[in-house]
Amino acid sequence: MSDPATGNIYERAAVRNATDxxxxxxxxxxxxxxxxxATEYTVVVPGHGRWLELVSWGPPGVAHGPSPASYTGPTPFLTAGDFAPVEYATDAVRPFTGADLVVETATGDRRVSWRYQQAETDGGQLRVTFADPVTGLRAAHCYRIPAGTDVVERWVxxxxxxxxxxxxxxxxxxxxxxPTPHGARLSYQWGQWAQEFQLAHLDxxxxxxxxxxxxxxxxxxxxxxxxxxxRAEPDGPTWGVALAWTGSWQIVAEPDTGGLTRVRVGRRLVDGGLDLPAGGGITLPVVAGAHSDAGLAGLARAWHRYQRQLAGDRLDRARPVxxxxWEATEFAVDADNQLALARIAAELGVETFVVDDGWFIGRHDDRGGLGDWTPDPxxxxxxxxxxxxxxxxxGLTFGLWVEPESISPASRLYTEHPDWVxxxxxxxxxxxxxxYLLDLGRPEAAEFVHSTLDGLLRRHDIGYLKWDFNRPRTESGRPGAATRLDLDGAHVANLHRIYxxxxxxxxxxxxxACAAGGARTDLAMAAHADVFWPSDNTGPLDRLAIQHGFLHANAPHLLSSWVTDAVGLFDQRPRSLAFRFVLAMAGVLGIGADIRHWTPRQRAEAASWIGRYKQIREVITHGEVHLIGGPDQPRCAVQYTAxxxxxxxxxAWHTGRLDGHGLLPSRPVRLPLRGLATDDTWRHGDDTYSGSHLTAVGLPVRWTAxxxxxLFVLRRA
Incomplete structure (x- = not known):
């Protein structure tokens, strides 16, 4: 057993808990x-030994007392497992209220059940093993909380x-x-192309x-x-789950009548069931669970700390401006127009220049070229x-756009290997x-993708790669396959191996990582990629809503954002160049406008914003994030504490109408800051504020047309 002070695993004295x-x-x-x-997660195997169950999940010490999840009373017309806080259930344990695992034998029988075998703790990881004496199926329930986080990783x-x-x-x-004794309040993110990461709530x-x-x-x-x-505490204790899987998936939440909401997370088996041959094994995707006592904003910070840990040493390298x-030339790429853009970009202080779609042979529009990754002479x-x-x-690093998993019917590759799709x-x-889409689970197709990208990076001086994915999979088949295949699992596994x-x-x-915008963002990709492209929509007010949702689930170092001239698809109210720059500075700053048409005044303003961003980007990348208000509220800001x-x-951004200001009495909008000591003094320019004032009253800002x-930068005085 480990010392609890080290933040890993320890075993408590026996407690009474939920059983049949x-x-x-x-x-x-x-x-x-x-x-x-600031979190602990406690589990136990009850006396009957049929499952592992939750004792408590919350702040330190929460397990010292009766479990808020346990239940030992009657379960009319249901089984005890249907009401117990089971960590991982077969359909024999939860036959009516939703199993996590359903296993079929060769004869079609189900209802596999198991009993406790052993538990092991090693290096901060807990493994609790169960086995079914009839089929021989063994299941190791695995747990780990990475150091410095409040996220529990779970897998089987x-x-x-x-x-x-x-x-x-x-x-x-x-x-x-x-535990949701007053009913569950769920927060989730919905969307469509050009409208991703829309934050919504449901009782x-x-x-x-x-x-x-x-x-x-x-x-x-x-x-x-x-x-x-x-539901009674929307700003209080909050629990979150997220899946590290880059394929098809499902999350299901269902409250019982006794004040407990159970959330099931994992793969969606779109290709049919998974075959597990005798002697075979499979490791299911990691699911992460996070807890915070500070509502959704606190939960976001828990995810941010975890994703920074996933990035590891890569986070020490500054994300380049x-x-x-793409938005300047689209497919009409040639050396002259790209160099004209690059010269202006360098003058502005840009650090990396990325040539987007259209650089390779056969690529004059979206009907050709994919698969033939040779620069067009x-x-x-x-x-x-x-x-x-x-x-x-x-003085620029060179970057390149690719979409290696897709293939054009008119390409040479498709002519030679039509069976690869x-x-x-x-x-x-x-x-x-x-x-069409390459079957990345096919070894020769995976080798082609890897060798193509590896070859480009070895042959050319490329320091940035934008990996796009512009179509979902529609056909669940591999020509000539003799058996049913887990195509989804094989594609994801090889994708991760190539990364x-x-x-x-x-x-x-x-x-x-890009997928027609934000269609490929999950915790597994957060561990493999440096940044995400969250949406193809760069209109300022549309993008404000997208980024607000994104930052609830993802850290700023993953947020790639561009300054463009786009007006938006859903909210076309005009906004200034300053608005667009401050918005793009919320993560990793980029520019996608046709800067050849910017006036000297616009270019000078852009250079100033880029210079200011470089001074603060370490705080943006590593700082603690507090979300203030939102895009549908008069207050809308993000605070980063170094x-x-x-x-x-x-x-901070003005989200309302821009007309009428100065005609009627009004006072500044106040932005209440978070996490400050009341007796601290903060300086912004010639103004000074106490921590108490900034927290209780807020930072003043008066919006005009x-x-x-x-952008405010405050220093401790």
Whole structure:
């Protein structure tokens, strides 16, 4: 057992807990507590030994008392497992209220059940193993809280030790139990292309809430993230779950009638059940659970700390200010127009220049070229390396857009390897954006993608890669396959392997994950990619709502944001260049406008904003984030507190109408800051404020038609 002060795992004295009515209530094993910075998670095996269950999940010491999740009373017309706070349940344990795992034998029988075998603690990881004596199925329930976080990672390792094959008809990764005695308040993010990460809330007293994706990627419609609160305390204790899986997924929340909401998280098996042969094993995707006593904003900070830990040493490298050429030239790429853009970008203080779609042979529009990743000699008549050298001579790192998993029907690659795409024998393939999708689970296709990207990075001086993915999977088939395949799982596994190989062999390259905007953002990608492209919509007020939702689930170092001339699709009210820059500074600053048409005054203003951003980006990247108000409120700002606590950066935006100001009596909007000591003194320019004033009253800002955004940098006096 470990010392609880170290923040890992320890075993408490026995406590009474939930079991079948009438059975021995003494625990068979445990309880075990995993501890984070400000969270503990305690589980136990009840005396009957049929499952592992939650004792408590919350602030330190929360387990010292009766479990808020336990129940030992009657369960009319249901089983005890249907009401117990079970951590991971087969359909034998929870036959009526939702199992996490459903296993079929070769004869079609279900209802696999198991009993406790052993528990192991090693290096801060807890493994509690159960086994089914009939089928030989073993399940290790695995837990870990990474150091410095308040996030518990959970996953299950299944092994078939029997002599007959098994099929997993459902293969969730975890069930989380949250006390909601007054009913559940759920927060989730919905969207569509160009309108991702829209934060919404739902009161769920009864019934079931489900979100997910069947597209082979997390998708635009929903984010694999959910927050749960008791309806009576919307600013109090908050629990969240998020999935580390870059394929199809599902999250289901369902309250019982006794004040407990259970959340099931895991893969959605769009290709049918998973085969588990005799002697075989499978590790299911990691699900992360987070807790905060400070509402959704506090939960966001818990996710931010965790994702920074996922980034590891890569977070020490500053994300560059970039320029991307897509909105300026689209497919009409050539050396001359790209160099014209790059020269201006360098003058503005941009650090990386990214050539987007249209640089390779056959790519004049979206009908050709994908798969034939050779620079077009017509577009780069002096040679591609000579072009890159000219970019580098301007002091810029060179970046390139790719979409390696897609293939154009008119490409040479498709002519040579038509069997490499997802297809069903004798059925037509569904084109989306005039392209098909490579079956990345096929070894030779995966090797092609890896060798293509690795080759580009080895042959050319490339320091930034924008990896795009512009279509979901429509066909669940591999031509000529003799057996049913887990296509979704194989695609995701090879995608992650390719990322890992590129990371190993090209550690200097920054990789941006994009999928027609924000359709591929999950915790697994947060561990592999440096930044996310959250949306193709760069209109200022549209983007403000997108980024507000994004920052609830993702850290600022993952937020790539551009300054463009776009007006937006949903809210076309005009906003200043300052608004667009302050908005893009909320994460990783980029520019995507056609800067050839900017006036000298606009270019000078842009250079000033870029210079200011470089002074604060370390605070943006590493600082503690407090979300103030929102895009639908008069107050809308984000506060970043530097790790040493001596600097505050506040980005603020005017969200309302811009007319009528100065005609009637009014007072400044106040932005209440968070996390400050009351007796501290803060300075902004010639103004000084107490921490008490900034917290209780707020930072004043007066919006006008010419002043619709502001960057504040406050220093501790």
């Amino acid at each position: 009515a009438g059975e021995d209530t003494a625990p068979l094993a445990g309880p075990w507590t995993l501890r984070g910075v 390792e299944l092994t078939n030790t029997g002599e007959a094959p098994l099929r997993l008809a459902r293969a969730g990764s975890a069930g989380f139990c949250v 769920l007293g009864h019934g079931q809430f489900s979100i997910g994706s069947s597209q082979g990627v997390p998708g635009h419609s929903f984010v694999p993230w959910l927050a749960v609160q008791d 970039l320029y991307n050429s 017509v577009k780069f008549p002096a040679g591609f390396d000579a072009f890159i050298a000219q970019i580098r001579a301007l 997802y297809a069903i024998d004798d059925r037509p393939i569904t084109p989306i954006r005039n392209q 890992a190989a590129l990371r190993r062999d090209h550690p200097h390259v920054t990789i941006e 790790p040493d606590g001596d600097t505050l950066v506040v980005l 010419d002043h619709d955004a502001e």
